[in-house]
Amino acid sequence: MKYLLKIGGNVRKIREIGRVCRKYSGKHGIVLMPGGWGFASLIRDYIGKIKISGITAQRMAVRALDMNALIIADILGCDITDSIGKISSARGMKVFAPARYLLSSFPFRVHDIDRLTSDYCAAYVAGRTGARLLYLKDVDGIFDKDPKKYADAVLYKDIGAPEISGKKTCIDETTPSLIQKSRIDCLVLNGNFPGRIDRVFSGNIPRSTKINIR
Numbered sequence: 001m002k003y004l005l006k007i008g009g010n011v012r013k014i015r016e017i018g019r020v021c022r023k024y025s026g027k028h029g030i031v032l033m034p035g036g037w038g039f040a041s042l043i044r045d046y047i048g049k050i051k052i053s054g055i056t057a058q059r060m061a062v063r064a065l066d067m068n069a070l071i072i073a074d075i076l077g078c079d080i081t082d083s084i085g086k087i088s089s090a091r092g093m094k095v096f097a098p099a100r101y102l103l104s105s106f107p108f109r110v111h112d113i114d115r116l117t118s119d120y121c122a123a124y125v126a127g128r129t130g131a132r133l134l135y136l137k138d139v140d141g142i143f144d145k146d147p148k149k150y151a152d153a154v155l156y157k158d159i160g161a162p163e164i165s166g167k168k169t170c171i172d173e174t175t176p177s178l179i180q181k182s183r184i185d186c187l188v189l190n191g192n193f194p195g196r197i198d199r200v201f202s203g204n205i206p207r208s209t210k211i212n213i214r
């Protein structure tokens with residue numbers, strides 16, 4: 001099985017996640033890809049302060065993914081690649097720096113970093129490589145409302161992509177329609193509990209949300 005793990009900004013346990021991935025890398029093809037993290041906010045600051053165009057902001061945001069990929073590879077002492085061919089193998093573990101691929105294949109018709117986000121980029125790469133997509137967030141999955149603001153928020157065990165399309169959840173609003181269109185097998189879980197990733201790799205279902213496609 002091939003897996004693409006998108007590591008969100010507030011996921012702190014990168015070393016432990018690396019350990020779990022290494023444990024299963026003889027059995028699965030595992031690719032780690034970061035989010036925009038702090039660089040995304042920095043670019044938003046620039047947009048506010050000096051009027052850079054949408055397309056430039058987007059090119060910067062995509063390159064920010066490479067900066068964060070370098071950080072992950074450094075922490076894990078793991079191979080990093082910018083080649084889509086090299087992340088399509090059925091076994092092994094790699095960090096993907098996606099800028100070269102994304103900017104050359106340029107799937108983006110809209111140049112807006114709030115619409116074409118790191119969640120969207122990860123879904124695009126998962127679709128192209130046929131990988132199962134794991135969104136690692138700092139929350140347990142998708143809730144009926146923001147669990148950081150509402151103590152009574154309820155976790156969905158599964159939810160249809162159309163139901164969260166255009167809504168504010170922990171998955172960027174434009175991404176569910178791509179998940180639906182590309183028919184991606186997708187799970188959202190808490191990256192700060194690496195044992196849950198272990199459960200996925202070993203064929204179990206941990207506390208998480210599965211995004212259903214119809």
Ligand SMILES: Nc1ncnc2c1ncn2[C@@H]1O[C@H](COP(=O)(O)OP(=O)(O)OP(=O)(O)O)[C@@H](O)[C@H]1O
Pocket residue numbers: 007008009010034035036037038040118119136137138139141142143144145146147148149168169170171
């Ligand atoms: N309905 C919801 N269910 C779950 N989380 C939600 C919901 N609504 C809002 N959130 C918020 O979404 C946040 C996660 O999204 P966020 O974009 O901050 O992180 P990320 O995508 O993992 O990081 P990055 O964007 O840097 O890759 C959670 O911390 C949570 O507070």
Ligand SMILES: [Mg+2]
Pocket residue numbers: 008035119170172
């Ligand atoms: Mg995000």
